Amino acid sequence: MEQIIVRPSSGLRGEVPISGAKNSVLKLMAATLLAPGESVLHNVPAISDVGIMAELLRAMGADVTLTPGTARIVVPEVCGLEAPYELVERMRASIVVLGPLLGRFGRARVSLPGGDDLGPRPIDMHLSGLQRLGARFESEHGYIEARAEVLRGTEVLLEYPSVGATENLLMAAVLAKGRTVIENAAREPEIYDLCEMLAKMGASIVGAGTSTIEVEGVERLSPVTHSVVPDRIEAATYLAAVGVAGGELTLRGARAGHMEMLIEKLRAMGMTISDTGNGLWAMAPRTLHSVDVVTLPYPGVATDYKPFLVAMLSVADGVGIVTENIFQGGRFGYIDELRRMRADIRTQGHHAVVRGTTTLSGARVKARDIRAGAALVVAGLRAEGETAVTGVEHIDRGYDALVPKLAAVGADVTRVEG
Numbered sequence: 001m002e003q004i005i006v007r008p009s010s011g012l013r014g015e016v017p018i019s020g021a022k023n024s025v026l027k028l029m030a031a032t033l034l035a036p037g038e039s040v041l042h043n044v045p046a047i048s049d050v051g052i053m054a055e056l057l058r059a060m061g062a063d064v065t066l067t068p069g070t071a072r073i074v075v076p077e078v079c080g081l082e083a084p085y086e087l088v089e090r091m092r093a094s095i096v097v098l099g100p101l102l103g104r105f106g107r108a109r110v111s112l113p114g115g116d117d118l119g120p121r122p123i124d125m126h127l128s129g130l131q132r133l134g135a136r137f138e139s140e141h142g143y144i145e146a147r148a149e150v151l152r153g154t155e156v157l158l159e160y161p162s163v164g165a166t167e168n169l170l171m172a173a174v175l176a177k178g179r180t181v182i183e184n185a186a187r188e189p190e191i192y193d194l195c196e197m198l199a200k201m202g203a204s205i206v207g208a209g210t211s212t213i214e215v216e217g218v219e220r221l222s223p224v225t226h227s228v229v230p231d232r233i234e235a236a237t238y239l240a241a242v243g244v245a246g247g248e249l250t251l252r253g254a255r256a257g258h259m260e261m262l263i264e265k266l267r268a269m270g271m272t273i274s275d276t277g278n279g280l281w282a283m284a285p286r287t288l289h290s291v292d293v294v295t296l297p298y299p300g301v302a303t304d305y306k307p308f309l310v311a312m313l314s315v316a317d318g319v320g321i322v323t324e325n326i327f328q329g330g331r332f333g334y335i336d337e338l339r340r341m342r343a344d345i346r347t348q349g350h351h352a353v354v355r356g357t358t359t360l361s362g363a364r365v366k367a368r369d370i371r372a373g374a375a376l377v378v379a380g381l382r383a384e385g386e387t388a389v390t391g392v393e394h395i396d397r398g399y400d401a402l403v404p405k406l407a408a409v410g411a412d413v414t415r416v417e418g
Contacts, residue, residue, distance in 0.1 A: 001418035006380030011247030014409035020228030037223035099171035153178030240308035290318030307375035334372030367391035
C-alpha cells in the first residue's frame with residue numbers, strides 16, 4: 001500500500017503547470033462516441049479515471065491510445081452498447097455514455113451500482129430529462145436498459161442545475177430531431193468545454209455557459225481534435241497549498257475567470273492573487289484570516305473546493321463557518337481525519353465550524369475521496385512532525401503528479417510504499 005509522507009514546509013516558491021480538467025476530459029472522451037472515426041484530445045491529464053474511461057470505450061469497440069498529454073480515440077461505425085458493472089463501479093462518471101449512445105444508436109445498457117431499484121438516485125434527473133426526449137428505461141439485473149425509436153427535441157427544465165444531467169442531455173440532443181431547450185442548465189466551465197467540442201463536431205448549440213442552452217439536432221457529427229480546459233479544482237488545490245504553507249506560486253494555465261468566487265474568498269483570507277494572462281500568481285501571508293464559506297452551483301464556491309478551504313481555515317486566525325448546500329449530509333467525512341491532526345472542527349448537519357490554530361500535528365490519516373485526500377496532503381504542509389496519507393489510489397483518480405508538482409516548488413513531500 002502506497003502512502004504520501006508530508007512534513008512541514010517553510011514556504012512554496014516556483015511554478016506549477018495545471019493539467020487538463022478531470023471533470024471535463026471524461027465527458028469529452030464519452031462524446032467521441034457520437035462520431036465514427038478518429039478524435040484526438042490534447043491536454044489530457046495522466047490520472048487513473050482517464051484509464052478507466054479508456055477501458056470503457058474499448059469495451060464498446062473503440063480503439064483508444066493514451067500517450068503523455070494525448071488521447072487518440074477511433075470510434076467504429078457500430079459500437080457495443082453496454083457499460084459493464086466492473087467499470088461503472090470503479091467510476092460513476094461512466095453514466096455519461098448514456099446520452100451519446102442513445103443519441104447515436106437509440107439504445108444503451110448501463111450498469112447501476114446498488115441493484116435493480118432505481119429509487120431516488122442522483123441520476124434521476126438524467127433519466128427524466130432523456131425521457132422528455134423520447135427515451136424509455138427499464139431496470140433489470142442491476143442495469144438500466146434504455147431505448148428510443150427516435151429522440152425528438154423538446155423543452156427540459158432541470159429541477160437543479162446538475163452537471164451530469166446537462167451533459168447527458170446535450171450529448172443526446174445534438175443528434176435528436178428538432179430543437180431542444182435545456183432550462184436551468186449547469187453553467188460550469190466544463191459544460192462550456194463540452195459544448196465547444198460538440199460545436200467543432202458539427203453540433204448546433206446556443207447558450208453554452210448560460211442557464212438556457214438551445215440545441216438544434218443534426219443528422220451526423222464528425223470526429224475532431226480538441227484541447228481539454230485547464231483543471232480549476234487542481235488550481236484550487238495549489239492555491240490552498242501556498243495559502244497553508246506560505247510563499248508564492250505561479251499556476252501556469254489556470255484561468256481566473258473560472259474561479260472568481262473562490263479567488264474573492266482567498267483574497268478575503270489575506271492572499272494576493274493576480275491574473276498573469278497565462279495563469280495565476282498567488283502569494284500568501286504566514287497567517288490567514290478566517291471567513292465564512294457557502295457552497296453553491298457555479299459560479300458559486302464549488303463543493304469540490306470545500307476540503308481545501310476547511311484545511312486553510314484550520315490554520316487561520318479566527319472562526320469560519322462552512323455550509324454545504326450541494327450534497328446531503330454535508331459531505332464532511334474527511335473532517336474526522338483533520339481532527340486526527342488536531343484541527344478544531346465541529347459539525348452540525350450541513351455546517352462545519354472551524355476554529356483556526358497556529359499549527360496542526362502530523363498523524364496517519366486516510367484519503368476517502370479525491371479532493372479530501374489532496375486536502376489532507378495540503379494540511380500536512382502546516383503540521384508538526386510527519387503526516388502519512390493513505391488511500392492514495394483516490395488521489396490518483398483526479399491528480400496528475402500531485403507529489404512531484406508539490407516537491408518541485410519546495411514542499412517536503414514524498415510517495416513511498418506503506
